[in-house]
Amino acid sequence: MALKTKFRDDNMRIPFIAGNWKMNLSVAESVEFLSAISGKLPVADQSQTAIAASPLFLQTMLEHNDDSPLIIAAENCFYEDEGAYTGETSPKALHEMGITHVILGHSERRKYFNETDDIINKKVHAVFRNQMIPIICCDETMGRRESSERISWVVSQVTAALKGISIEDARNAIIAYEPSWAIGSGQTASSEEAEEGCYLIRQTIADIYSDEVANEVRVLYGGSVNDDNANEILSQNDIDGVLAGGASLKPESFLKLANFQQNN
């Protein structure tokens, strides 16, 4: 069931179906994956599809992606373009190699690598500075969900990530509502809960910029998405796509998500 939204419900935003491989698969498996999905993805003006992978895989994946509409994305990058930052991934180098999208602020980065809102905001600036598009993740723990801080925490993450970002850049941002209680747990948010989180993000964009910008920004849901629950989630007004972890690791399940429009 779709909830009421004050935002546009005319299917003008192109769906964005993304997979996040995290620290899984190998370079050889990434090539096999690309070969298995070759020619089976929707065309880009119907639905955009992306796989975010380790920086170790990106060059090989770009070389094997041929004329595929699949976007090869990075899972993270640093906020400086170059310098003495051992082990970090340069956003400038990502752009030079042909990467167009970068996931930022994933809850695993926040939790295991102590990424703060301030760090994530610097990374968002770095990605836009290098003519790429950030896929900004916004977390929600079960503790926060059950407390009165829930709404303010989601709002504050979005507000902090976009601090100082121009309206022109903000229009192109992609934001993902990824409650960490639903990530890798098999406990998916219900479609109403997912819509509620995505609506809250869109309302925050409207408050920072305008309703017009909020109507353009694509908002994704992530957390135990699979081919059984994707269609219901994707039918919600304020959900423009998904960010799938586990379900993106196998070509068959990723293809089912990518081609969700055919299942409607």
Ligand SMILES: O=C[C@H](O)COP(=O)(O)O
């Ligand atoms: O970035 C993806 C999310 O962490 C979701 O992962 P999951 O689909 O395995 O729950």
